[in-house]
């Protein structure tokens with residue numbers, strides 16, 4: 773029984789160590805397969821700092837281009853890796869097969885969705901100052917807008 777117990781402790785430690793050492797800076801590698809003239813998956817969620825590697829399984833060459841990056845021609849079985857340090861949504865496509873489109877959603881390092889990608893951009897809020905033509909500022913009808921006569925300074 774002793775070897776089993778020792779093994780159990782080793783397993784427990786092996787589970788514990790990654791929990792202690794993991795932090796927000798731990799980058800992950802993601803793989804996106806190019807198969808059948810399509811990206812699989814065509815939308816990938818990663819965290820800021822993660823990297824995505826595309827692998828071309830097609831006999832056709834592909835050539836990826838996206839916001840801020842571009843590959844070379846990728847023949848069969850070649851790979852292309854991009855690191856995404858900033859949160860945001862990065863659309864990309866194949867310049868050879870322009871109908872091949874994909875998107876990488878880069879979340880915050882803690883996995884939360886950055887505000888700028890939470891949805892469609894909303895219309896800017898209405899200005900807080902409102903103008904009304906029915907009640908213009910000014911003197912009331914019939915009342916002259918003359919200032920009151922100056923009050924003489926009190927004398928001693």
Ligand SMILES: [Cu+2]
Pocket residue numbers: 832833834835866867868869872
């Ligand atoms: Cu292509």
